[in-house]
Amino acid sequence: MKQVGICGIGAAAPKKVLSNFDLERMVDTSDEWIVTRTGIRERRVLEKDEGILGYVVEAAEIARKQSGIAPEQIDFVISSTLSPDRVSPAQAFEVARELQANQAFCFDLNAACSGLMYGLATAESFLKTREIKYGLVTAGEQVSRFLDYNDRSTCILFGDGAAALMLTNDNPEHVILATELGANPNMSEEVVIGGVRHLLNNQPGDYYFRQNGKSVFRFAVSKIKELYETIPEKAGVRPEQIKYLIPHQANIRIIDAAAKEIASAGTEVIANVDRYGNTSSASIGLALHEVWGRFQKGDLILMVGFGAGLSWGGALIQW
Ligand code: COA
Secondary structure (H helix, E strand, C coil): CCCCEEEEEEEECCCCEEEHHHHHCCCCCCHHHHHHHHCCCEEECCCCCCCCHHHHHHHHHHHHHHHCCCHHHCCEEEEECCCCCCCCCCHHHHHHHHHCCCCCEEEEECCHHHHHHHHHHHHHHHHHHCCCCEEEEEEEEEHHHHCCCCCHHHHCCECEEEEEEEEECCCCCEEEEEEEEEECHHHHHHEECCCCHHHHCCCHHHHCCEECHHHHHHHHHHHHHHHHHHHHHHHCCCHHHCCEEEECCCCHHHHHHHHHHHCCCCCEECCCHHHHCECHHHHHHHHHHHHHHHCCCCCEEEEEEEECCCEEEEEEEEC
């Protein structure tokens, strides 16, 4: 069976910073409450007249250049997004057009905050089973468009951003050792966002992001802990051998609680939620991109996503 791995990474985020102090002027909140409850200090958000596509393309182009391959060598583009500029054409077609990846097949994938992990695992399967060599997976989100900036319990949580991974089965240096995907659809009402249902029931507020924060919190902590055990086991390694754990960046308390339960001295847990907030499926990619330069040959890196669906997914990479 062919080995599949990462050969390029990119990330991009809007320039505009929305700080907790800015939010203090918009809703009844405080920097202190937000930092204590979430760990978020600021997030990037799109300007009113911007779309997310430009940032997805920027991240994808950085990943492509790093991989050293030409646009026409890209065999497919999978774009993870729950918040594209347009529903159709799917974001992946627009990314391919901008990159001039004219040989690629394209589609979007929506597994909410687990989306990059779903995209990675899907790409791995294609590259293992089809006569192709290179696949691009992007994750680009603008959840700020789905926030009610009068609702202090939700508008503080999210930011916008994009990330991209180039994958290959052609002697990859950074190999995927194992992936895992899962869902609990019985918890699908715990996190809801967007769509047209608010038009059907004439409830404009239904358009905005809503969640059962406490139940998602518990779910997230237990899932990170579970995947930290099950994914290494699939690859025949022990959890303590994981050098870096990169969880979805939703809340520093989720990350800290999971880190405490794991309590493995050898594993460093990566967080950048303080500067980006929750960027949904882009978050693991943004964090991976930030620490990319620190990895040493042989390091084991575990990425773990969770979110609406409820969904989860993870991937173990050997550097
Ligand atoms: N500023 C000030 N007060 C706020 C506030 C804000 N921005 N948001 C909520 N509050 C208030 C609430 O009104 C409530 O007041 P009350 O006790 O008088 O009713 C109080 O703070 C506690 O709110 P609560 O919702 O219980 O806080 P929490 O500790 O559960 O934290 C989350 C809320 C959303 C930060 C937390 O539940 C969470 O992160 N959950 C996981 C969510 C997640 O990861 N979702 C993404 C899915 S990928």
